[in-house]
Amino acid sequence: MTALRFDLGKTPGNDDVPRAAAPDALRALTAAAAGAGAAWTRLGDTLLVTGAPAQLERTAAGRTPAERIEVPAARLHLVIQNGRQFQQAHPEVPVLVDRGRFLVVDLDPAEAGRFVEPSERHVPCFGVRPLPANTVVFEQRSPAPTPASAPTQTRAAAEPLVASVSRDAFAADLRTLAEFRTRHSTSTEFRTALDWAEGVLRGLGFATRTQMVVLHGGSTQNLIAERPGHGGDGGAVLVTAHLDSINSRDGAAAPAPGADDNGSGAAGVLAIARALRDHPGARDLRLILFGGEEQGLFGSRHYVAELDHQARERIHAVVNMDMIASRNTPAPTVLLEGATVSQAVLEELAAAAQAHTGLTVQTSLMPFNSDHVPFLDAGIPAVLTIEGADGANDRIHTAGDTLEHVDHDLALEILRMNVAYLVQALGSA
Template sequence: MTIVRFDLGNTSGNDDEPGLARRDALRTLTAAATGAGAAWTRLGDTLLVTGAPAQLERTGAGRAPAERVEVPTARLHLVIQNGRQFQQAHPEVPVLVDRGRYLVVDLDPAEAGRIVEPVERHLPCFGVRPLPADTVVFEQRPLAPARTRAVAEPHVAAVSRDAFEADLRTLAALRTRHSTSTEFRTALDWARDVLSALGWATRIQTVALPGGDTQNLIAERPGTGGDGRAVLVTAHLDSINVREGTAGPAPGADDNGSGAAGVLAVARALQDHRGSRDLRLILFGGEEQGLFGSRHYVAELDPAELGRIHAVVNMDMIAGRNTPSPTVLLEGAAVSQAVLEELAAAAQAHTGLTVQTSLLPFNSDHVPFIDGGVPAVLTIEGADGANDRIHTAGDTLEHIDSGLALEILRMNVAYLVQALGQA
């Protein structure tokens, strides 16, 4: 078998006519590959097609320039999430496609299961799996022309840059927010005071960890009735330093001070909004050790409570600019499709974000909800795997792009106003 790679542009361009032409060409090539009986995998504007020479000829003949790659199909693997840490740990592994969060690599199948390195022996920084066939790993959505974007909804306009930046400074000023540290509890108590002052009812949930415990902070405001369902906004509060361990500094400005400060920004922007559905905010502990906080939270819900959850919007790393244009990845699963589409529509109507979407959920606090059958979507900076500062002492405020964070927050708030329903 031979692999052919079609590159039809970059994954961060705007929605101009050339961009539309690229998308049309990708659809044509994908359909041609299917018709020829070849296997295909798409990553944004890159299409990999695997098949016999005759199948590849029928796929690409006269349609687009192509690069042939002679790698056995069984050696093709997809690296998900922290691409840069994978490359740092395994510089000997050839990278065939680099899309930040996703890498396609040439790797012996016997080695693939042995190289996923754990964080504190619990959670890997990246996942490695055989390259999925006939799959869109991620898709890039058209960017709405500025002239068609909606007039700012009042609660969207209420998202405050000053408050977001002040909250993020408070969180990143702590030496660490490791899940079992006293500094983590300091951050949790501070966030609880902020939410209580905004009128939210709060409670603490204790979560067992190997070698100790941590906490989740849950804040809730009831709706006015409606269908009795709840909308959740979540982020993890903890940070980690994988190079130096618990003794090393872990400011975690982007991962995940940005998401935690984002939850507080949502609380402020929707302080005076009353929808028909409950609004619940959660800051999780133990994410970096293996999604312990979110797994515990979901496990503690009985089936009726789990079924009451209308949607979950999770924020994990929303302030690292890794692409030329401000980009957000919306990651969910089939159960999340409706929420994902509504978030994408909110981004187009209220922001200038380039939107990427994926139905391959991995390694953040939306996953336990999806596993429980709940529609949940991760909102994360585009090409987050290209950010090599996370999980180190270098994840500091000087690398934060507040403008990107504010755009992602505006998208989320616009969606939340709709999802909460009318009072």
């Protein structure tokens, strides 16, 4: 025996109850593991404790583990995946803990290097690393008992704008994007979609420009739209998403409607533009649709690389949206993914979710493979807002990522959370 699995937040017989382990139970169990000389790794309400048999027995004293795992600790690996991409590519690898985006698998450490998905067509859709010790991979928080947890003044200022987020307009924009045969970054359809989005943003009063991005011997584009702030500290708040789609199974010429990945995030940028078009924020509001995300975050990496030191320092926060419209959990859930530099932004988004929505919130400080990563690598506070992780979407990067699988109400809740946070982040003139 090298690992014990404890499931601390489940409600027997009721799968619809959001799972969030009691803090006291978590603290007691992690303290028991540390006192016994064992290591622990937390994935939501699941705690995996690893160590020698005697250490595990001391940890488990008076407690009943959900499972005893007879796998050498060196073989335990953490997988972070987009959708079900790792499992689809490697069904032969045993999965010990399955939390959708996050897996614990049994893998020979000498073989781990081969799970890298070499490809010139698209970025690897999963990462594999040794199981981190004494680490929270992601945390799950229950919805607030009432929507009144935010300060009254802050909530009152945001509420009309939160309420103005239009389900119908979002659905219409998403339909337009998903009707393109593909939005592959180098395709003519991508450029047509980008031109259409630019027209929408210009019509809403935003100044727009495009940015050329070199991509695998060809090129794609970023679309940047901006509305200046009215005073304040000269800072800027960015709202981003990637516009491109991909069919990684059948190639660049194959159908790739990309309704969830990432028509939902791109349509979300337009929905936020509509909601905040007349909001007199103190900071600049900058909206960006990236190209080349699916090939390796080319658009966002290029954008960040082009920023000088002063421009980077002006960025107060980045809210990135990627896959916000597929329901993967019984309760509507959002995953907020950032890093230490963006901890404050993550907490403020979580507070906005609790004050203005019924979302269950998952949080993670292990960023992976979306357009928030280049900002974080540059020390810029950024958070990915993405659909909850427990039962990851298995249709992405295929012709099956279509509108019939979209949950507009989940997307609307995530957009309301983002708008509530953005009102706070932009400040008042």
